[in-house]
Amino acid sequence: MTxxxxxxxxxxxxxxNLLYWVDLLRQAGLRDAAAGFVASVVLIANIISFGxxxxxxxxxxxxxxxxxxxxxxxxxxxxxISLATSLxxxxxxxxxxxxxxxxxxxASVSNVVIPAGGTPAxxxxxxxxLFTAATLLSGLTLYLFGALRxxxxxxxxxxxxxxxxxxxxxxFLFLGGARIxxxxxxxxxxxxxxxxIDAAKIGAGVAALLIxxxxxxxIKSGLALPVALLAMWLCSAAALxxxxxxxxxxxxxxxxxxxxxxxxxxxxxxxxxxxxxEVLAALPELIAVVLVAVVSLVTKVASLELARQVPADLNQxxxxxxxxNMIAAPFGGLASSLQTGTSRLLDHAxxxxxxxxxxxxxxxxxxxxxxxxxxxxxxxxxxxGLVFYLGYTFIVDTLWRPFEQRAWLDLSLALIIMxxxxxxxxxxxxxAGIVCACVLFAVSYSRRGVVRRHATRATFASYVTRPPxxxxxxxxxxAKIQIYWLSGHIFFxxxxxxxxxxxxxxxxxxxxxxxxxxxxxxxxxxxxTSAILSITKIRDFCLKHKIVFVCASATPSIEAALQxxxxxxxxKGAFADLNVAVAWCEDQLLASADVSPSAGEEFESWLKQxxxxxxxxxxxxxxxxxxxxxxxxxxxxxxxxxxTMDIVAEGALVVDxxxxxxxTVRVRRIDTHSVVGEMGFFRRAARSATVSSDGPAKLFTxxxxxxxxxxxxxxxxxxxxxxxxxSTMADRVDIANRSLTALRR
Numbered sequence: 130m131t132x133x134x135x136x137x138x139x140x141x142x143x144x145x146n147l148l149y150w151v152d153l154l155r156q157a158g159l160r161d162a163a164a165g166f167v168a169s170v171v172l173i174a175n176i177i178s179f180g181x182x183x184x185x186x187x188x189x190x191x192x193x194x195x196x197x198x199x200x201x202x203x204x205x206x207x208x209x210i211s212l213a214t215s216l217x218x219x220x221x222x223x224x225x226x227x228x229x230x231x232x233x234x235x236a237s238v239s240n241v242v243i244p245a246g247g248t249p250a251x252x253x254x255x256x257x258x259l260f261t262a263a264t265l266l267s268g269l270t271l272y273l274f275g276a277l278r279x280x281x282x283x284x285x286x287x288x289x290x291x292x293x294x295x296x297x298x299x300x301f302l303f304l305g306g307a308r309i310x311x312x313x314x315x316x317x318x319x320x321x322x323x324x325x326i327d328a329a330k331i332g333a334g335v336a337a338l339l340i341x342x343x344x345x346x347x348i349k350s351g352l353a354l355p356v357a358l359l360a361m362w363l364c365s366a367a368a369l370x371x372x373x374x375x376x377x378x379x380x381x382x383x384x385x386x387x388x389x390x391x392x393x394x395x396x397x398x399x400x401x402x403x404x405x406x407e408v409l410a411a412l413p414e415l416i417a418v419v420l421v422a423v424v425s426l427v428t429k430v431a432s433l434e435l436a437r438q439v440p441a442d443l444n445q446x447x448x449x450x451x452x453x454n455m456i457a458a459p460f461g462g463l464a465s466s467l468q469t470g471t472s473r474l475l476d477h478a479x480x481x482x483x484x485x486x487x488x489x490x491x492x493x494x495x496x497x498x499x500x501x502x503x504x505x506x507x508x509x510x511x512x513x514g515l516v517f518y519l520g521y522t523f524i525v526d527t528l529w530r531p532f533e534q535r536a537w538l539d540l541s542l543a544l545i546i547m548x549x550x551x552x553x554x555x556x557x558x559x560x561a562g563i564v565c566a567c568v569l570f571a572v573s574y575s576r577r578g579v580v581r582r583h584a585t586r587a588t589f590a591s592y593v594t595r596p597p598x599x600x601x602x603x604x605x606x607x608a609k610i611q612i613y614w615l616s617g618h619i620f621f622x623x624x625x626x627x628x629x630x631x632x633x634x635x636x637x638x639x640x641x642x643x644x645x646x647x648x649x650x651x652x653x654x655x656x657x658t659s660a661i662l663s664i665t666k667i668r669d670f671c672l673k674h675k676i677v678f679v680c681a682s683a684t685p686s687i688e689a690a691l692q693x694x695x696x697x698x699x700x701k702g703a704f705a706d707l708n709v710a711v712a713w714c715e716d717q718l719l720a721s722a723d724v725s726p727s728a729g730e731e732f733e734s735w736l737k738q739x740x741x742x743x744x745x746x747x748x749x750x751x752x753x754x755x756x757x758x759x760x761x762x763x764x765x766x767x768x769x770x771x772x773t774m775d776i777v778a779e780g781a782l783v784v785d786x787x788x789x790x791x792x793t794v795r796v797r798r799i800d801t802h803s804v805v806g807e808m809g810f811f812r813r814a815a816r817s818a819t820v821s822s823d824g825p826a827k828l829f830t831x832x833x834x835x836x837x838x839x840x841x842x843x844x845x846x847x848x849x850x851x852x853x854x855x856s857t858m859a860d861r862v863d864i865a866n867r868s869l870t871a872l873r874r
Contacts, residue, residue: 164218164478165488167358168471170507171515172203172222172493174309175468179228183235184253187243191253195463197389198257199223200497202264202462206453207490210467213449215442216433217483218475221453221490224466225301227267227422231260231463234418261394263415265458267422272451274423280443283427289539290562291431292527293546295469297558298432299523300551302470306516310334310509326380330509337361337514338521345477353479358511365508381509389500392461422464424560426450429469436473436526470519477522542566579615579623580630581652586610588867591712592795596735596802597860602722603715609644610714611635612707616652619660628663632670643676644721645714649707651682661690668696677717678702681710712798732778735802739856740849748846752839753829758822764805765820771809772833777801780826786818798823804857811854 176199184191199222207221235256242252274280310330311323344357369375375382430441446467454464475485495501531540542565550558587607595603611634619627635643646667656664671678680691681704688703697703704710733746740749756775758764764775767787782805784797796818799805809816810833831850840847 158484160479160481161218161485162488164475164480164485165220166492167478167515168220168474168485168489169492169496170512171471171474171519172220172468172489173200173496174512174516175225175305176200176203176223176493179223179232183228183232184256187249188235188239188253188256190249191256193390194253194257194392195260197497198260198392198461198463199465200389200493201460202454202457202465204490204494204497205457205460205462206450206465207493208487209453209456210449210465211483211486211490213445213452214467214483214486215445216430216437216439216467216472218472218480218485219433219483220468220471220475220486221465222468222471222493223463224422224425224468225298227418227425227464227466231263231418234259234263234415257392258394259415260463261458261461263418264454264462264464266415267419267464268451268454268458270419270451271422271426271447272455275444275447275449275451278444280447283423283443288435288531289542290546290566291428291435292531292539292543293550293558293562294428295432295436295523295527296543296547297550298470299520299525299527300547302516302520302523306334306513306520307331309516310513330381330513333365333510334513334517337510338517341514341518342521358478358515361511361514362507365510369508382506389497394459394461418464422466426466429467432469433467433472436469437476470523473522474515474519477518538569542569578626578630579617579619579653580627581614581616583614583630583634584612586612586711586715586718588870589711590864590868591715592708592797593712593715594797594799594803594861595715596800597739599719599800600860600864603718606718606722608638608642609718610647610711611643611645612647612649612711614649614652618654619656619663621657621659624657624660624663627660628666628670631667635670635674635676641675643674644718645677645679646671647679647681647707647710647714649681649710650684650687651707653683653687655684656687656690661694664691665694665696677714679704679710679714681705681707732802736776739853741852744846744849748843749850750829752835752846753831754835756828756830758826758828761822761824763819763821764828765816765818767816767819769816771806771812771814771816773830774804774806774810775828775830777803777805778827778829781823782820782826783823784818784820793819804854807854807858 176196179199180192180196183195203222210221211217211219238256238259239249239252242255243249247255274283311327340361341357344353348357366375369379369381426446427443430443430446434441450466454462457463457465471489472486475489478485480486528540528543531537531543542562545565546558546562549561585607586609587604589612590600590603613631615627617623631646635646648664648667668678670676678696679702680688680696683691683703691697691703701713704713736749737744737746740746753776758780764782765771767785777799779801781801782799783795784799784805785793786796787793799820805820806816808814836847839850
């Protein structure tokens with residue numbers, strides 16, 4: 130039955146869909162606005178703290194300027210980064226490691242300007258100019274790294290470093306929350322200076338933390354945290370009003386920002402006189418700002434990836450952070466960067482889109498323009514509890530993962546890195562963690578070793594198809610050819626283990642048994658000087674025990690290094706392919722044993738042996754065509770019909786296959802006293818490879834017409850020939866199976 134359209138029903142459905150999307154956008158907008166507002170309060174509190182650190186003492190007049198610059202940088206950079214990031218939603222502000230270096234830069238400049246006769250105002254002005262230069266330089270560096278797509282080279286931060294970084298961030302948040310509560314930094318023994326009011330503020334913050342944890346645990350709504358914060362805000366404000374502690378001098382609110390001072394680098398650049406000595410004195414800190422900005426961003430992106438379980442585009446993060454800082458610098462803004470804790474706060478506060486980060490940035494800009502004391506209207510317990518909540522989530526969520534997985538090494542290393550970050554700073558902690566991780570990696574990698582597998586000629590044959598008697602001899606004397614497949618990067622930690630492995634294996638064999646040692650470098654990505662020295666030791670060991678040292682598939686750089694070190698005493702010491710190297714060793718072994726078959730009359734005796742004594746060779750030759758080849762000549766072409774097969778009486782043949790790229794790859798070499806073309810012949814398929822003679826050769830060809838005639842006229846002869854072909858194919862399958870077994874070890 131054909132369905133008919135119902136315009137009224139469709140209109141109703143479309144109207145319902147439209148209302149659904151309008152309602153969804155409304156909910157997303159409310160949640161993003163609430164999350165962005167909550168995040169901005171934490172960002173402003175952090176900015177106020179850094180402003181006091183950058184200019185203190187006689188330079189305290191610069192605090193309003195620094196706060197305004199950080200607000201502007203957080204606004205402009207925040208808009209760009211939040212809208213272009215690959216990890217939405219993101220909140221941005223002054224980066225703690227970068228801010229710490231800017232504090233050092235401020236101290237360095239003041240130590241140069243004031244002793245030289247300058248005033249505190251001159252020191253503030255010069256410092257702000259260099260702050261702008263640092264912001265512009267770090268932004269340009271980040272953008273270039275992203276534009277050049279160098280992000281993949283910075284993906285070296287292991288989990289333990291990220292975990293230690295996050296745990297240290299959580300601990301710093303706890304310490305920062307306590308500092309916000311009591312209005313001063315904690316000393317070595319903080320409890321001796323605490324008053325009852327300080328204890329009450331800390332206790333109120335802990336109570337707010339417990340409420341937020343309960344909301345997180347029992348209420349799954351995205352608006353739960355913003356609503357809980359709003360309720361605590363109203364209840365705390367009402368309680369403080371009832372208790373008569375709502376005035377600013379009681380200390381239950383953050384101090385007012387005061388009158389912020391706008392700052393323009395273009396205006397100040399013409400009035401300031403930055404000397405060469407001041408620039409040189411600040412140069413180490415300027416370089417440190419760039420390095421810290423890069424390392425900190427890489428670490429925080431990795432941290433946020435881990436926390437959210439989503440991948441990020443590090444090149445995109447480099448570009449958007451670089452562009453944001455380069456745009457903010459001309460407007461007087463300081464460098465802003467991804468804030469891991471506040472970005473996670475957006476998640477917990479119910480953010481649905483990247484717009485929440487833009488809302489937080491807009492609030493920072495609004496505060497900078499209007500001097501609105503946003504942080505000063507929120508009671509301290511709410512801010513302190515929120516900061517404690519972030520610290521708790523970072524410490525517990527980060528360290529619980531390795532504890533739950535019983536990854537004790539990662540947990541221990543994370544705790545060590547956390548301690549180093551707390552005692553010596555983020556940059557030192559991250560660098561120390563990377564160094565420790567590299568050392569552990571080197572130790573673990575060296576224990577694994579570079580020998581991927583080890584076999585002898587008894588289990589791994591070359592690509593040469595030989596007569597049965599020669600194959601049998603090579604299998605029985607297989608221990609004379611020792612083959613080692615190497616892999617990975619051979620460096621100082623694994624090079625010596627390679628030498629010890631080879632020496633130990635040779636020592637287990639009877640004296641004089643091994644004659645050839647083959648090292649395959651196909652899976653080796655590189656080798657340092659220690660590796661070359663160890664391989665040279667293997668060469669010397671081989672010379673001492675009269676073993677021929679052979680290398681295969683080495684890259685040009687590794688082969689050149691081995692050549693310079695004198696590893697190839699034999700003219701044929703290096704080969705481009707393992708098969709060629711093993712085939713050469715087989716030829717040398719057969720020649721020294723004098724077991725190579727001769728041509729002519731021995732062909733008939735070999736064929737008689739294969740077919741059986743009851744077969745008359747003249748009867749068989751009546752069905753075969755003799756083909757004599759004087760030089761190199763194509764016998765079969767890939768893709769041709771397989772209507773013949775040949776017995777090789779004299780000479781050798783080579784088998785080449787054309788791959789999908791049109792390149793010719795040599796896959797097999799067939800010696801005398803063998804069969805070729807039988808697979809396609811019996812399968813009635815096209816030739817799968819091109820077969821050519823490798824010099825003069827003599828073949829006995831059996832066509833399909835003669836084979837069918839032999840089956841009709843001499844079924845006994847055809848049966849013997851079939852048995853011969855099946856036996857030959859079975860031998861080849863056996864050799865292939867043993868080679869596969871050797872490769873799987």
